[in-house]
Amino acid sequence: MSTAVENIPVDYEALDGALESNMVLSMGPQHPSTHGVLRLDLRLDGELIVKAIPDIGYLHTGMEKLFEYKKYQQGIVITDRMDYLNPLGNNLAYVMAAEKLLQIEIPERAQTIRVLFCELQRIASHLVWLGTHALDIGAMSVFFYCFRHREKILNLIEAASGGRMTPSYFRIGGLMMDLPAGFDRRCKQFLDDFPEALSTFETLVTGNTLWQSRTMGIGIISAEDAINWGLTGPCLRGSGVNVDVRRANPYTGYETYDFDVPLERDGDVWSRFKVRMREMAESHKICRQAMERLKPGPIKADAPKVVLPDRDDMRKHMDSLIHHFLIVAEGFNVPAGEVYMPIEGSKGELGCYMRSNGGPKPDRVHFRGPSFVNLQALPVMSEGEMVADVVAIIGSLDIVLGEIDR
């Protein structure tokens, strides 16, 4: 942290009530606990925060512009790089938006694998959140436990897709390829081990008095404010609003799974922490159900003009070879229209707005990133709190700057 009183491109006229002795603290963009390149302009009265102004855009790479220049199937790769802790969620929102425009049906097995991987990814994302959140507050060892178990999930994702952070596993019309041999055993092994790991995390942080005093009653946001600020996901459910897109607008068959939506009422850092901890257990439950449902079957939709054919088919069938060539060389045309596809990402409602004018490239793709919206509420949560609490509040929002700046 460094003090910087000059060259701050923020209008401070709104601060006329502030004391003369106020200090402006520029926190970030390289501060480790801002989770990326976020800069906060903190106006302080001693240790108290009078005003907090987030300054974003340091990681803006023009992804939404890039989508318009790439074919539909090429855009999947860009989505991996948005919320890099939840790439499969981004993949899912994007491919489902395109599938909705194309109106193609996805086979049962592909749906189940999508659910399985989204929930594994949610656990992985929450593990990074827990590790870094605890690290920010000062509990260092939690980080190593979390990353050890996240590693196992990344290994599973790697086994299926070949990529760890950038899987691009979900494709328009199905999956990239079927699960490899031995995946069931490895996944079951992980699912068997995970409850014990979860109870280890609980032992490390939940009962810890220091942890409780750093999180309870900090960064409170009421249910009305949370809705007004557009919060979604664990941040909204931490304020007692029962909204989960998986329940509200079910997709990929979530309505057939048995799981609870964890709710906490207090709206503080502790509540959001509790919600995410319980969500990991619920995701684990969904993974178990998905593993039980996994039956052999096709993993790609019956839409030869959209879905790449299997290698084996290409060697035997002329039309498969032609389709493959056309999809790769020219892409496929998507009927004109527009859709907004919301899913429950690990951080909240992840929406993909897609607009087509009939060609092989989208006319407009917009991602409603939950981190972008949740971060906006940071000032209302942190004003009146201490400087050290801002770190805890940022951690409880679980932001990823790659998604905020896009």
Place this chain on the structure above:
Amino acid sequence: MADTAALIQFAEKLRTANAGWVTEIIDALGEVSVVVPRESIVDVCSTLKDEHGFDLLADICGADRGPEEEPRFVVNYHLFSTTHYGRLRLKVRVSEDDPKIHTVSHLWRTADWHERETYDLFGVIFENHPDLRRILLPSDFDGHALRKDYPLRGYEPYSMN
């Protein structure tokens, strides 16, 4: 997707309340869009929010239909209800010569950054917005990057100085 009949009811209720509020109701791909004249967007939003339970503004995103189209820009408001879980899209069309819409940030605080983003990338001006600055691009950036006539690589190499 879900049945759209219930959502169309909301749009019809809007039309009954004031015939000038609704230009067109589009029911496509399981989603309902209501085209709203730009002068009525605040009235429509507050009616939907207060009377029909659409209390959460999920997203605002702009779209450029191309320089030759008239009106050129579309601003989409994605509304969501935390009680009946319905989703409704409001569409406001604005021309390039007069790209102004009244802000809804006094109804939903979350609109603040969404409107700043739309202003930043498309140049749509939200009137009475409390703090309409660029948000993603640097404050001295020239042009609006998501417009169709803005080249992918920009006009000249951008320098941080």
